Amino acid sequence: GQRLVTFWRLLHLLSLCLMTAGVGGTLVPIWRAWSEDLLERRVLLLEEAHRNETVMLLPGTIAMMFSGYAWATATGVNVILTGWLVALQVLTMVDLFIFIPLMGVGLRRVRYLALAAEKQGAITDELRDAMADNVPLVFSTLIAVTIPLMVWLPVFKPF
16 A cells, blocks of 8 residues: 555665756766766776766666556556656656666777776877767767656656
8 A cells, every 4th residue: 555655666766866867976976987088087087987887777667667657556657648747757767778888888898998098098089089979978868868857757647
């Protein structure tokens, strides 16, 4: 009954906290790495972003999805016919299956090239090209744009 609903609500809120910490802990270092001139500092920021993506962002997003479905089931909310919840699910799926993986692939590529450049002692053409592609920067920004929408939907339930 009510205890189960309370349990899933608490687990969902904790998952949201982990996901949000992952968003900030991943996106901010990515954005800072693009404005950093020192190679060593850029490498540290990219390492930090990569670690936070794997330790907080991905597990938090997955836990948030599962706990959200469990909470909805426990409260009797129809996840297919509730308009705002469908929109929230679509945004979450876009983040989880498109934006986060593309950001992650770009981040790993830039991180690898930055580590290789650090070993060589100078920024390489490959790293310069990867940084110019802006893949992690673009997709991390798209993730950041979805967050306010994901908060707005359950708060205001527009449809």
